[in-house]
Amino acid sequence: MRDDDAGRGAASGTGQEPDAGNTDDAAGDAAEATAVAATARAEFDAFYAATARRMVAVVYALTGNLADAEDAVQEAYARAWAKWTRLQADGDPAGWVRVVAQRLAVSSWRKARNRWRAHVRHGSAAAVPELGPDHVALVAALQKLPKDQRRVIVLFHLYDLPAETVARELGCSAGAVRTRLFRARQALAEHLGEETAPESAPAASSAR
Structure with a gap:
């Protein structure tokens, strides 16, 4: 009986030891995920560097307000980074950013226009600062x-x-x-x- 108990104890003790193979797999998965994230970041940074300047020029030409264009483009790129993997798979991230930036700029312009009209109705127009360059x-x-x-x-x-x-x-x-x-x-x-x-x-x- 004592020999059987000893055998069961030894087997039980062996089962509690960490599996070296599983540990190595987990470490490998973590390293791979880190590498994939770094690659995605580098690809996005390259995409931003190659397209941002022209994107601002396009939105500025559409809206006529440089500050609004820059804000809209930055927000569009931030949204693009949040869904970068899907945009890459779709094949046209620049088109997506352009459309989003234009919509954001138009929305911002409409809000600014409404604030201006409200100020003219309820305040002194002379007190409004210049609207930009x-x-x-x-x-x-x-x-x-x-x-x-x-x-x-x-x-x-x-x-x-x-x-x-x-x-x-x-x-x-x-x-x-x-x-x-x-x-x-x-x-x-x-x-x-x-x-x-x-x-x-x-x-x-x-x-x-």
């Missing part, structure tokens, strides 16, 4: 275009997207994109001419 001539001219023309100019010329990609993003045909581009270029040329026209011209004509 002067727009460059191109951005000022873009703001005069209809929204569909402005977007097609920005996406095609500033972001260098092909007409087919612009069409998918705008939900129209490639032919419609080309038509909008033609009309937008004509209108933009006229507005740029207005922006650069000499200020003395009206005075000279009125003097006659």
Whole structure:
């Protein structure tokens, strides 16, 4: 009986010892997860460095407000990092960031516009600080275009997207994109001419 008890005790003691193989597997899994996370971070950082500057330019051209454009783009990239693996699998993270940044910028602009209107109704307009830096001539001219023309100019010329990609993003045909581009270029040329026209011209004509 005592020999049997001793055998059972020895077996029981052996079962309580840690499994070296399982420990090694766990350590290997942890190291692999760390490596995967580091790779994902490096890939995202490279993606950000390659696309962020142009992304700000695109959103700025659409909204006309540099501060709002920068804020919207930063928030869009933060959201992209939160779902980076899925965006990589989808194959077009830049397109996703661009769409999100544009929506955020438009939302921010609408909120700012509503705050301004409320202030004008209930307070002194003279007390409102300046709304930001002067727009460059191109951005000022873009703001005069209809929204569909402005977007097609920005996406095609500033972001260098092909007409087919612009069409998918705008939900129209490639032919419609080309038509909008033609009309937008004509209108933009006229507005740029207005922006650069000499200020003395009206005075000279009125003097006659």
